[in-house]
Amino acid sequence: MAESAGGIDIDVPSIREACEAGGYDAFWLRLRTDGDDAAGVTAAAAEADEAAQEAELDIAAMGVTPCPGGFALELGAAFWDEHVDAWLDHFVRALAGRGIHGRLEGARDVWLPELLAAAQPPVPTLFVWFDGVDRPDRYAGWQLPAVATREVVGTAVAWVLEQPGPVVLTQFGLSLRAEREGLARELGRILSGAPSGAVDLVDDAAWTARRVAFCPEACGVFQTLGGSAQDQVDRLRDLALLLAPHTRLGFIRVAQRGVSGPHAIDSAQPLAGIEEYHVRRAPALLDRLVPDAHGVQVVGRAHLAAAGDLPGWRVEELGHDRFLVSAPDLDAWYAGGRPDAAVLARARADWDSALLTAARSDAHAAGED
Template sequence: MTVTVENYKIEARVAQRLQQGADGVDLWIQLKGVARPAGEVRAAIHRLQTSDERWDVQPTTGGAYVWLLDCVDWAERTRELASELSSIGHAGSISVPAIDPWFDPACEMPFPIATLAHQLERPLAAGPFNDWGVPEPRWGVPESVTERLMSFAANWVLTPPGTVAHVGGLARVPVVTDDAPDIIRPLLVRPLSGLRLASTRRDGEMRRSVGFQAFAETSWVDLDKESGPVAIAQKMAKLLIHFASEAEYGAVHIAFPGTDESSETSGLWRQNRHLWSSFVPDAFGIQLLTGQHLARAHDLSGWRVDKVADDRWIVTDPDLEAWFSSPVPLPVRRREFPHPDLRQRARADFGALIITDEFARANPLTPTPS
C-alpha cells in the first residue's frame, strides 16, 4: 500500500503560487476507500512531529484540501507525509486540486445582483471597537441563522447542472453541497475580504456566487446567460423574500459581478452600518424595506409595495425593464443606466429615506456603555 506524490504537478502549482505572491501551495490528498480523509491526514501530520501550524487541512469530500504554508521545502514535506500515510496502510496520492489557480471571478458585463444585510446578533453599538472608535469587523449573525444561510447558499450555488463549487479567493477549496457550510463557518471569524462561495461551469467561468462581508452582509450573483436581465432581477427578488424575516435591508441592482458588487452601496452608506435598518443607500428598482424605512419615504404611490414578512416589504418599480433591461458596460460605469431621469424621480419618491451626510452626522454611532 503506497501513497504517491505527483511531484511534477505540485512543482508547477508552486511556481504559479510564487508568481501570485502566495505564502504557500494548495495540495489535494486522496486516500483509497476514504471519502473525507482530513482526519487521517491531520493525524499523520501530527505523528510527524512537524509544525502543525504549517498545514491547513480542510474536511473536503473526495480528498483532503491542504494548504502548506511556506512551500520552500514542499518536496521534503510531501515525501514525509506520503511515507507516513503509507506506513499505516493507506494507498492514494498527494497532488494538487483540479481547480484553476488563476481563476478570476470578474465579469465584464453588468448583471442584476442581490445585496442583503442580515440582522446582527449584537448591535453595532455594543462593540468591540478599535483604538480609533471604529467597530471591529465581524460577521455577527446569530448561529442558528448562519446555519440556515450556509445550507441554503450551498444548495443554491450548486443548483445549476454541470457546475462545481469552491470556497475562497486565491486559495480556493473545492466543495460539494455538504462541505460548504463546514468550510465557510470557521472562515467567518476571520477578516471577510474576498470570502466567496462560487460555482463554475466546466469551462471555468463563474456561474453563481455568494459573497460574505463583515457586519452580516451577503451579495448574490447568478450569471444565467440564458435568461434576460429582468428575469434574473426577478429571481434575485425571490432571494430577498426568502431572507426577509431575518434581514434588515436588501436590494437588487446592476453591478459587475466579481469586481464592484458593492459600488452601489459604498461610501457614506458603508460607513454607517448602524443606520441600515432606517435608511437606504439610494433608489433601486427592487428593495426590501422595514417599517422604519417606509415611515421615512416621501411618496411610494407609484411603486408596488408588498408585505412579505412581519415588518418587511418588497418595494418594486412596476417598470422593471427601465431598471434592468439590456444594460451594457459603458453607461453603467458612467452611472447613466438606469436613465438619470428615472433615478432622479425614484430618489424624489424615496426622499428622506436615502442616507445623506446630514442624516449620518445627526445619527452617529454611540457606543453602548459596558
C-alpha cells in the first residue's frame, strides 16, 4: 500500500495496528480533512465497496460518520491484508476524484474508565425526549431540526464542560479524544450525519464525571458523578430546567452508569407493568403519558391534564407550557439507590391515569390509538 496517493497521506502502520487490534474482523479508519463533504466521503466509500464486490473481495465499509477533524468509517471484514489494501486503494482514488484531500489513518477506541462502568452502583439519570420531531413514530436517526439541535447541544455541552478532565467524544460506537474548544460544533456535526453521539468527561483523581448522550428519535440521557445523590439530582435538575423549552418529557430516575439511550430506562429500576420496549415503540404517546412516576419530572400541560389532581406534589410553571413536578422528599427517591417502595407505590397511584401501560403501547403500535 502506498503511503501517499491522490492528495491523501496514508498512515500505513496505524492502519495495520488498528486492523490487528480489531482482531482482523472490523476496524475503524479516520480521515482527517479540512473539508466537510460528508456526501463525497460516503460516495467514495460506496465506490470502493462496489469495486471490492466486483473483485469478489470480502470487505466493505459499514458506515461513515463525522468525527473531530474529519470523518470515521468502520471497515470489515479485514481477514486478509490484500483485501484491505485493495479497498483502500479504491477509496483513496475515489476521494481524489472528488477533490477530497487529507490524511487517512487507523483509529483506536478510547476506553472509558471504571467510574462509568455498568458494574458500578447505579446513579440518578436524566432522561429527556425533545420536542419538535416531525414524525415521532418513524425511526429516522436523530430527527430534531437543526436550530433546535444547536440550542440543545450547546446547552448540554456547556453543562458537561463544567466537569474537569479530558474529553471523549463517541459516535457510532467509536470513542475518540476531542478538544473542549468547538465541542458543541463537533457533536452537532455528528448528529447531522449519525443517529447518536455522546460526550464524557472524567476526572479520575477526583472520581467525578459527566456524561451527555443523544440518541435516535431526539432523546437525551445525562449523568453526573461525584458528591451525594442529592448533589447529582440538583445538577441534573438544573440541566433539565435549561433544556425545558425544548422538552416534551423529562425525568430523573436511577439507571446504570454510562447508559446511552432510553433502552436503559429499566436498567436499574423496573417500570410499572411494562418493559422498556413499550416505551421505545410508542414515543408519540409521551406527549401526554409518562412511563413511570418519578421524583423529578418536566412535563407538559397534557401530562398534567392526564394525571389530574396531584396532592402533595410541587408543580412549578416553567414557561413554554412546561412544568417542573417534584416530590416533597427527594431523599426517599434517590438517596437509597432506588426509590422507597412505599413512596413509589403512592406516586404511581397519584400518576395512574397518566401512566403508559402495555395495553396503551400495544394499541398504539397496532395503529389503534
